[in-house]
Amino acid sequence: TGGLLVYAESNVESRKQVVEQNQPESKKKRVVVLGTGWGGTSFLKDVDISSYDVQVVSPRNYFAFTPLLPSVTCGTVEARSIVEPVRNIIKKRSGEIQFWEAECLKIDPVNRTVSCRSGINDNLAGHNDFSLQYDYLVVAVGAQVNTFNTPGVMEHCHFLKEVEDAQTIRRTVIDCFEKSVIPGLSEEERRTNLHFVIVGGGPTGVEFAAELHDYVYEDLVKIYPSVKDFVKITVIQSGDHILNTFDERISSFAEQKFQRDGIEVSTGCRVTSVSDHFINMKVKSTGKHVEVPYGMVVWSTGVGTRPFVKDFMEQVGQEKRRILATDEWLRVKGCSNVYALGDCASVDQRKVMEDISTIFKAADKDDSGTLSIEEFRDVLEDIIIRYPQVDLYLKNKHFLEAKDLFRDSGGNETEEVDIEGFKLALSHVDSQMKSLPATAQVAAQQGTYLARCLNHWDQCKSNPEGPRRFKSSGRHEFLPFEYRHLGQFAPLGGDQAAAELPGDWVSMGHSTQWLWYSVYASKQVSWRTRYLVVGDWVAAQQGTYLARC
Ligand code: FAD
Ligand code: MG
Ligand code: MG
Ligand code: MG
Ligand code: MG
Incomplete structure (x- = not known):
């Protein structure tokens, strides 16, 4: 068997090209990787550096363990615990991988080059432009925040995407408390300063709301007791339910937990604009517009495509698409030798x-x-x-x-x-057909898959339908990327979490938190970060214990 699959592939021309360019040469093939997030890093860990000359470009010289970012906003976990320097990761690969701290500005698929700029974040030194040649390009640049062009969001809202964002949010929460205790304010003004609004009821928004709730009621009210009754946390969700990508039981468990905790959930509301003191929204059921005063807004509503990826999509005939399309072997459609994975791309499955x-x-x-x-x-x-x-x-x-x-x-x-x-x-x-979710799980599995494909390139060449995976049986198979869902977790604060594991296994309640921590601890990239995260968390538990005593 296996023969059937060959018929279904159409792109014969580009296949020939790949094979020709891959004839043996004394020089190693150059692989350029864009991005050091979940996708890029997992690729780097597995790619065979004896057969490839690997260069990595990313504006951040570290990997960030995003699932614990919400915990950084409230200090449960320290920022340094969830980052791993790229140079440490490279060192483990005998220093054969080169890293350039720079941003890719343009991909030229015809001449097989990428143009990059270093020093973009550095306002002192100015910047340097350079370009790199590739034989294979791996695009793993993730996505950027999506404001849906809502006026005022860029200027007035916080995002929770990067480590710096989490640190800024942490400082802002404290600032809101400081502002609220200044003498001479009206009760209304104190309430406004302490109104924390989260736009978006997906896993990140919900988890942040839960973390913030615990932080406020376990720590901050003790420091600022005079304003403890003025705090309000609101989650605004345009759909009918929060956590709507999860199992229904989890979604309603979360809603009930939030209701008990006094976290307001405004479903069916669309934010239309944000000004420096007010958030404006339209209530779908009544069509009415309401204006809500706030102290801090965290915007967490999905992700969008980076401008240079949009430009690349236009070059390869994907201008009509919303997100960069690849085939099931992660090859970008419309050009050769470029692969894309993680949040910046989606696999176009065949019908x-x-x-x-x-x-x-x-x-x-x-x-x-x-x-x-x-x-x-x-x-x-x-x-x-x-x-x-x-x-x-x-x-x-x-x-x-x-x-x-x-x-x-x-x-x-x-x-x-x-x-x-x-x-x-x-x-x-x-x-x-279901498109794969924009998660770390998907990005990491795709990185590993693609590294294996490139590592077996020679075998793939003799069977040129595309990279394939080799099972331990040694059978040559023509396998597209296949996602293994390991479940999803939604920490809900107060030692509670909801977990959904494969096979319709749903767990809610207290012990789930332990499960969540053990799963994440086991996925930490290195022993250094693993040790630190567990250490912080133990410290937080001890702190709570002492506080209760
Ligand atoms: P990223 O990990 O975003 O990496 C992109 C990389 O590209 C970064 O290194 C970036 O600096 C770099 N880059 C950006 N622009 C350029 C450029 N122009 N040139 C070169 N490099 C560039 N997923 C889960 O599965 N479970 C969770 O619990 C979970 N929790 C999350 C919590 C939060 C707060 C957030 C924000 C995300 C969470 N996710 C979670 C989603 C997960 O983080 C993403 O799906 C994952 O990071 C995608 O990996 P990626 O490699 O595609 O992109
Ligand atoms: Mg017949
Ligand atoms: Mg990446
Ligand atoms: Mg990441
Ligand atoms: Mg994402």
Whole structure:
């Protein structure tokens, strides 16, 4: 088997090119990696430096463990505990990888160069421009905040994306308390200073709200007891529920927990503008506009494409798309030798219905013009690898076998289908396609996958449908990137968290927090950061314990 998958690939021309340029040469191939976040770093850890000359470009010379960023805003975890210098990571790879602290400004896919600028954040020294040649380019630059062009957001809101953001938020929270205790203020003014608004009810917004709640009621009210009754935390969500990408049980558990804690959740509200003292929003159900005074706003509503990636998309014919598209082997569509992964890209999955005739022909081994159940059974495994939506469809329908799909026009079981019957059988599977979430889990798995593909490039060359993964069995397989969902976690404050693990396993309540910490501790990049995070956290627990005593 495996043959079927080959038919479904279309881009023969660009494949030839890749092979030709990859003929043996004395010089190592140059790989340029853009970004040192989850995707870039996991690629660097696994790429074979004996076969490649690797250069990394990123404006940040460290990796940041983003899942713990919300904890940095309240000091539960120290900033230095969640960062790992890129040079430490490189050192572990015998210093063969070169790192340049710079920002990529332009990708030129025709001449295979990237233009970069160093010193952008450095207002003293000015900047330097340079460019790099690549044989393979790995774009892992993540996404930028998305204001949806809402007026005033850039000027007046905080974001929670970088380590510096978390530190600024921490200082601002304290400033809001300091401002609220100044003598001579009206009660109204004190309330305004202590109104913390979070726009966006996704995991980051919810987690930050929970952290802030604990910080305020466990620590700050003891320092500022005179204003403790004036504090208010509001989460504004445009949809009907917070955490709407999670299981419903988790979403309502979080809503109930917030209600008990006195965190206000305003669902069905869209922010229309933000001024220096007010946030304006439209209530969807009534159509009314309301003006809410605030002390601090944290904007946490999804992500957008970086301008230089937009420019690159225009060059490769992707100007109509919202996000950079790759195929399932993470190759950027519309150009060769460029790969993209993580939050800056999305995998464009193939639709079964677009390839249906090719699949039918390949499966119909005896060229009879009809497909028997046996013929279909023989290729089903291949189809599922190539089109994961088929597997989801079969599972959702509780279909166990190929024959469950075979029905004649009257809806009765049948042994054989023609092309029309085959189209009918698979007509609904494409509705099961799900795009991968913008998470660290996805980015890290893609980085590892791509490194393995490049490491096995020689083997891939002799079978030029694209990079493939080699199973330990040694069987050559033509496997696209496959995401393994490890679950998601939503810490909800007060030692409570909700976890959703694969296989419909949902856990809510106290012990979940421990689970969450153990999972994240085990995913820390190095022992240094792992030790520090657990250390901070133990210190926080001891602090709480002492405070309770
Ligand atoms: P990033 O990790 O964002 O890395 C992008 C890199 O590119 C950075 O090093 C950046 O400096 C660099 N870069 C930017 N511009 C340029 C340029 N022009 N040239 C070169 N380099 C550039 N995911 C989870 O799975 N679980 C969680 O619990 C979780 N919690 C989160 C909490 C917060 C507060 C945030 C913000 C995110 C969280 N995420 C979580 C999401 C996760 O962090 C992202 O999905 C992940 O970082 C994506 O990885 P990436 O490599 O695509 O991008
Ligand atoms: Mg990255
Ligand atoms: Mg990161
Ligand atoms: Mg046949
Ligand atoms: Mg993200």
